[in-house]
Amino acid sequence: MIFRRISKSLRRQDWVTVLIEIGIVVIGLLIGLQINNWNEARVEKQAEYKFLERLHAEIMATQDDLSGFSKIVETRASELEATVRVVFGSDQEVELTGDQCMAMFLSHAYNFPPTDLPTISEILSSGQFNVISDDALRAALSRMGQINARAEKTSDLFNASPLNLPRAYPELIRVDYVLNADGMETAADNGSMVQCDLTGMRLSQAFRNDLTINLERYIAYEALVVDRLRTQFDMIHTELDRVLGHTHEGNAP
Numbered sequence: 001m002i003f004r005r006i007s008k009s010l011r012r013q014d015w016v017t018v019l020i021e022i023g024i025v026v027i028g029l030l031i032g033l034q035i036n037n038w039n040e041a042r043v044e045k046q047a048e049y050k051f052l053e054r055l056h057a058e059i060m061a062t063q064d065d066l067s068g069f070s071k072i073v074e075t076r077a078s079e080l081e082a083t084v085r086v087v088f089g090s091d092q093e094v095e096l097t098g099d100q101c102m103a104m105f106l107s108h109a110y111n112f113p114p115t116d117l118p119t120i121s122e123i124l125s126s127g128q129f130n131v132i133s134d135d136a137l138r139a140a141l142s143r144m145g146q147i148n149a150r151a152e153k154t155s156d157l158f159n160a161s162p163l164n165l166p167r168a169y170p171e172l173i174r175v176d177y178v179l180n181a182d183g184m185e186t187a188a189d190n191g192s193m194v195q196c197d198l199t200g201m202r203l204s205q206a207f208r209n210d211l212t213i214n215l216e217r218y219i220a221y222e223a224l225v226v227d228r229l230r231t232q233f234d235m236i237h238t239e240l241d242r243v244l245g246h247t248h249e250g251n252a253p
């Protein structure tokens with residue numbers, strides 16, 4: 001329609017009208033392009049928001065798992081510290097508790113904490129990391145990738161040369177698999193029962209050396225692997241809350 005009018009004006013050599021009509025066409029095109037740009041930006045923003053919300057839910061679930069996991073590690077570390085005090089202590093009346101004996105039995109177990117984030121893995125593997133527009137959050141996430149990798153390496157180092165006390169000192173830490181009269185596992189402790197010979201432990205310098213080494217190693221594992229990952233996830237959560245405008249009233253994890 002407008003083009004017919006322009007050609008009519010051209011034929012009449014009405015240059016002012018031609019210019020005005022061409023101007024209208026150009027402005028119309030520009031407005032159309034701009035609306036298109038706005039739409040694209042809105043769609044991208046929505047996709048980013050959806051992605052960040054999914055990531056937020058994953059981070060919260062991982063923080064839950066991590067917090068349960070690190071409580072177990074923390075308890076074992078303090079049981080081990082208490083155990084060392086009992087074994088090295090001069091008070092002959094103090095006995096080892098069942099939990100302390102179990103802590104020695106498992107003092108070489110350095111499991112990797114649960115830190116699975118499918119959304120991040122998906123984004124990293126598809127090379128779409130730039131979907132996140134916030135620079136600080138993007139930097140925090142890539143730092144998390146590095147810290148995760150470093151924690152995995154550290155954990156591998158610990159696991160490469162475990163000092164297994166019940167294997168090295170079977171006469172001092174004995175494990176029995178308890179079956180009931182029907183030949184079935186008993187309910188308690190999944191059927192296994194650990195017993196410690198405290199007098200023997202106190203008399204063996206080799207055992208006391210190895211117990212001290214395992215305590216130091218366990219504390220290092222707690223600090224370098226478990227705590228470091230937990231701190232990192234807390235930081236990512238804070239960044240995500242800032243970007244998404246979330247608040248967790250009173251009970252922020």
Ligand SMILES: [Zn+2]
Pocket residue numbers: 056237240241246248
């Ligand atoms: Zn949050």
